[in-house]
Amino acid sequence: MKNIRSIHAGNLPRLTPRLPDTHKGLLGHVLIIAGDLGMGGAGLLSAQAALRCGAGMVSLATREQHVSAALSRLPEVMTLAINSSAQLRPPLQRASVIVVGPGLGQTAWSRALLSTATQQSVPQVWDADALNLLAQGICNQPQQCILTPHPGEAARLLNIRTAQVQANRNNAALQIAERYNAVVVLKGHHSLIATPAGDLSCVERGHPVMAGAGFGDVLSGVIAALLAQGLPAYSASCLAVWLHACAGEHLARQGRGLAASDMCHTISTLLEEHSPCQA
Ligand SMILES: NC(=O)C1=CN([C@@H]2O[C@H](COP(=O)(O)OP(=O)(O)OC[C@H]3O[C@@H](n4cnc5c(N)ncnc54)[C@H](OP(=O)(O)O)[C@@H]3O)[C@@H](O)[C@H]2O)[C@@H](O)CC1
Numbered sequence: 001m002k003n004i005r006s007i008h009a010g011n012l013p014r015l016t017p018r019l020p021d022t023h024k025g026l027l028g029h030v031l032i033i034a035g036d037l038g039m040g041g042a043g044l045l046s047a048q049a050a051l052r053c054g055a056g057m058v059s060l061a062t063r064e065q066h067v068s069a070a071l072s073r074l075p076e077v078m079t080l081a082i083n084s085s086a087q088l089r090p091p092l093q094r095a096s097v098i099v100v101g102p103g104l105g106q107t108a109w110s111r112a113l114l115s116t117a118t119q120q121s122v123p124q125v126w127d128a129d130a131l132n133l134l135a136q137g138i139c140n141q142p143q144q145c146i147l148t149p150h151p152g153e154a155a156r157l158l159n160i161r162t163a164q165v166q167a168n169r170n171n172a173a174l175q176i177a178e179r180y181n182a183v184v185v186l187k188g189h190h191s192l193i194a195t196p197a198g199d200l201s202c203v204e205r206g207h208p209v210m211a212g213a214g215f216g217d218v219l220s221g222v223i224a225a226l227l228a229q230g231l232p233a234y235s236a237s238c239l240a241v242w243l244h245a246c247a248g249e250h251l252a253r254q255g256r257g258l259a260a261s262d263m264c265h266t267i268s269t270l271l272e273e274h275s276p277c278q279a
Pocket residue numbers: 038039040041042043101102103104105128129150151152153162163166187188189213214216217
């Protein structure tokens with residue numbers, strides 16, 4: 001293992017300023033594949049975060065039952081009812097970055113969509129049920145993939161117990177990166193970012209106020225937006241984890257009632273302070 005690098009404001013990667021004549025077509029199109037029945041909110045949180053972090057366009061492929069709620073909450077997002085993998089192909093062709101997994105479930109519908117996504121060669125963020133299905137050997141992750149497990153999902157990927165992951169988080173993050181040949185974000189208190197080459201970074205920021213449903217869904221959208229705007233996988237992961245953790249600290253005064261969707265505005269503000277839209 002190489003030395004572990006602590007991520008701080010002084011060594012963070014940056015997004016380049018936008019050219020005055022830029023347009024949305026140059027800023028990436030994030031497609032989020034998410035939200036089986038009962039978990040429609042997970043995809044919305046990811047989409048909201050991607051939108052608020054500057055992706056040029058955001059599409060959400062989800063269950064038909066979630067479309068009207070999604071449109072009323074996030075009109076900027078192109079929400080598509082997907083009943084079969086054939087219907088997913090056109091939006092996949094348009095995407096420059098894919099997020100797959102938040103609230104995806106593990107049904108036949110979920111598996112069909114995940115397996116269709118694996119055929120694309122654009123950068124992908126795999127979260128939640130995409131990781132659970134990967135751990136079960138139901139599919140293989142594509143090239144250029146970022147895996148974002150929490151300790152429970154990490155344990156499934158390594159076929160060990162959660163306590164064993166937590167007992168040696170550095171090792172767990174590196175092992176997943178090597179086994180799955182992907183950049184890995186091992187979430188939780190002091191999240192880690194690992195690569196298959198053995199690079200390991202730690203973000204010693206964050207707050208227990210973030211221990212609630214949907215905070216990981218937000219992170220997946222932040223990573224995707226940074227990828228869409230041109231950052232490579234490891235840099236996008238480090239910057240996204242730092243923004244997300246610092247937003248948690250900023251909002252900590254709200255206490256236990258902080259909702260994951262409350263994070264998006266603060267993450268957006270921190271991103272603008274760190275990487276201004278115009279030089
Ligand atoms: N609004 C929506 O639609 C939402 C939908 N959601 C969707 O729900 C689906 C299920 O996802 P989920 O994460 O709730 O369940 P699951 O994978 O069984 O993990 C739980 C177990 O993992 C562990 N663990 C986790 N964190 C840990 C930590 N920091 N530190 C230590 N351990 C930790 C812990 O394991 P244990 O200690 O019990 O072994 C815990 O019991 C998924 O599709 C997701 O996207 C959610 O995103 C919420 C909002």
